[in-house]
Amino acid sequence: MKKYILFYIFMTLGLSVAFISCGEDDLSSTSVIKDSQKEENDFDRWIAKYYVAPYNIDLKYRMEDIESDMNYFLVPADYHQSVRMAKLMKFLCFEAYDEVTGSKKFIRDNYPKLIHLIGSAAYRNNGTMILGTAEGGMKISMYYVNALQLNPTFLNTYYFKTMHHEFTHILNQTKPYSIEFDMISGSNYVKDGWNSKYASNTTSLKDGFITPYASSEPREDFAELLSVYVTNTAAQWSQMLTTAGTTGSGPLQQKFDIVYNYMLDLWDIDLNQVRTVVQRRQGEISTLDLDNLEN
Numbered sequence: 158m159k160k161y162i163l164f165y166i167f168m169t170l171g172l173s174v175a176f177i178s179c180g181e182d183d184l185s186s187t188s189v190i191k192d193s194q195k196e197e198n199d200f201d202r203w204i205a206k207y208y209v210a211p212y213n214i215d216l217k218y219r220m221e222d223i224e225s226d227m228n229y230f231l232v233p234a235d236y237h238q239s240v241r242m243a244k245l246m247k248f249l250c251f252e253a254y255d256e257v258t259g260s261k262k263f264i265r266d267n268y269p270k271l272i273h274l275i276g277s278a279a280y281r282n283n284g285t286m287i288l289g290t291a292e293g294g295m296k297i298s299m300y301y302v303n304a305l306q307l308n309p310t311f312l313n314t315y316y317f318k319t320m321h322h323e324f325t326h327i328l329n330q331t332k333p334y335s336i337e338f339d340m341i342s343g344s345n346y347v348k349d350g351w352n353s354k355y356a357s358n359t360t361s362l363k364d365g366f367i368t369p370y371a372s373s374e375p376r377e378d379f380a381e382l383l384s385v386y387v388t389n390t391a392a393q394w395s396q397m398l399t400t401a402g403t404t405g406s407g408p409l410q411q412k413f414d415i416v417y418n419y420m421l422d423l424w425d426i427d428l429n430q431v432r433t434v435v436q437r438r439q440g441e442i443s444t445l446d447l448d449n450l451e452n
């Protein structure tokens with residue numbers, strides 16, 4: 158089954174993760190579902206109340222429930238980190254869109270119906286790590302949950318940019334964007350060559366790509382533009398355009414205008430409002446009771 162995969166260039170030798178990237182791969186879809194008899198716990202009841210009932214989204218965190226990828230060695234998600242992640246996804250993603258649209262309908266109608274939480278990242282032998290996959294508009298897998306840290310930069314880098322990126326693919330599958338977008342950077346897309354061509358965002362920006370991965374192909378460019386936009390402040394965004402300079406800022410702005418108008422015209426979503434709400438909510442993380450399943 159074809160999947161969209163979001164992954165990072167993973168730098169060894171103690172260097173930090175360099176930047177985001179995403180791709181597409183044909184991976185095994187061997188099911189490891191076992192029909193186990195498991196007892197419903199407080200978290201299962203919380204998921205039924207706060208995910209399934211309002212949004213018709215199921216959240217799987219037990220490895221036996223998960224059709225995980227057999228090409229990688231994966232570790233199950235820790236129970237407590239899964240609880241925190243579930244509450245953060247609801248607060249920073251679903252409820253942000255609820256707030257902008259005025260109802261739960263947009264997420265209920267469009268968000269993938271199944272989210273899998275996996276404890277580890279899936280490491281690839283080319284030095285990248287997979288952070289998220291989206292399959293056929295129906296499910297998203299989120300990796301690296303056991304490493305969860307509660308600061309906005311970490312959350313965006315490893316999870317929330319991924320959530321917006323994969324969601325963008327699904328919106329695009331439902332309502333295609335204008336082919337005009339693909340022509341702006343035209344022959345500059347490099348497919349799998351993105352991680353050898355661009356060592357950092359600085360160099361990709363000058364060629365009109367918001368991240369190195371955006372240079373792989375148009376639909377990834379589109380998803381990167383949207384997800385980077387809503388997870389960064391207005392000041393950070395304009396700094397990126399400044400870094401892009403005379404060569405990069407033109408195509409970046411032209412492409413982002415298409416992304417912005419696509420969301421406004423086809424989905425009635427103003428990305429400036431999404432960004433404002435997401436940014437405000439990020440500032441409220443410390444006020445959340447992430448370990449308490451009473452709310």
Ligand SMILES: [Zn+2]
Pocket residue numbers: 161162163179180322323326377380
């Ligand atoms: Zn993608």
